[in-house]
């Protein structure tokens with residue numbers, strides 16, 4: 001048995017006293033925090049969730065649970081705090097500390113909104129007065145194209161041949177070629193495009209897809225233009241002001257649709273692509289070629305698995321470069337990797353050697369295929385000779401929460417468990433004269449800003 005000297009005993013007593021004091025202080029402080037955070041669901045939290053989460057977290061949305069009422073939200077409070085603090089929700093995976101930060105479609109929460117949610121959850125997620133609840137917003141159910149709200153009905157819609165997606169299977173691909181004719185009479189400039197699965201089930205199973213229109217231009221050269229690219233979390237493609245994509249009136253549509261089975265058979269799914277045109281005869285100032293693929297891997301022209309080899313339990317980095325042989329404006333950035341993908345960045349190395357990080361995602365998640373659309377006053381304008389450098393980081397360790405099996409060697413391939421490494425960039429190639437004018441305008445705005 002341990003004997004204790006009087007001195008030791010008094011130490012013990014004082015230790016106990018100070019422990020009691022600490023506990024007392026802690027309780028007092030917790031009480032104060034509870035008083036301090038007077039945030040309630042009805043008044044402070046519902047407005048944030050209705051605006052930023054409800055669109056997906058509703059019965060016909062892609063979110064796994066509705067977040068439309070206090071009863072919906074309460075059981076998830078702690079989970080919601082974690083997901084918004086880690087900036088996984090709303091899905092917006094850009095690194096907020098580097099690169100361009102102004103995006104047209106930014107859906108991230110502000111620090112103050114995240115702070116409000118966190119202190120509300122810490123204070124026990126009180127409901128407050130239900131009479132103060134804001135109205136639920138109008139929620140789109142996926143039956144319409146996203147861009148319809150902004151642009152009205154599309155000028156035409158093309159439909160993929162039907163395909164039945166099995167209930168339980170690996171990823172599935174549907175590639176088909178269909179004729180394109182009779183929808184427009186002459187070459188036309190496209191203002192916006194959008195691809196989606198059919199409503200209600202197709203929207204849940206289409207993970208991503210592409211429809212490209214192959215046609216001959218007026219000089220008889222074969223062209224290929226995307227008239228719909230879809231990915232979960234990506235809306236339509238609305239080109240910047242006075243920017244259009246030229247398409248011809250006859251050709252063929254190449255459908256490449258990638259489905260993720262959802263435990264329920266989806267019979268005869270037909271994806272739809274909508275196209276909005278500029279008025280007949282209108283020639284926009286800038287001609288875009290839409291979203292184009294820039295690879296870091298060489299998947300297209302290498303033997304499969306030729307250059308992606310990721311050992312088990314490892315982190316691997318790969319870089320690829322492309323030299324611009326014409327000046328260009330980049331209107332959007334969409335990273336693409338698979339389940340081991342963690343980070344991807346786009347840098348520019350200018351002809352004078354200056355190197356600039358344009359955009360970087362540091363929380364990539366294969367489930368999402370988000371297009372980051374640069375605000376028009378910051379969209380990169382790059383001179384001829386710029387080197388675009390794409391850096392991919394894969395995480396094949398157990399720390400990657402979506403890694404199906406860190407013991408596997410991973411190589412290039414189409415399936416989600418194989419890997420890829422490319423970015424989709426919304427490209428508008430510029431004439432020298434357009435490049436000069438745009439850079440002058442940009443510099444003028446910047447120096448006016450600096451003078452203020």
Ligand code: HEC
Nearest residue numbers: 052053056057062063064076079080083089090091233367
């Ligand atoms: C663009 C659609 C979309 C938006 C906007 C969105 N979510 Fe989600 N959310 C999803 C999807 C899909 C999942 C499941 C896949 C995933 O976790 O990435 C999910 C998952 C979650 C989860 C994890 C659920 C679970 O059981 O693991 C939480 C919590 C969550 N969302 C909260 C929010 C909150 C809070 C907001 C708004 C601040 C929000 N989400 C905005 C689509 C969305």
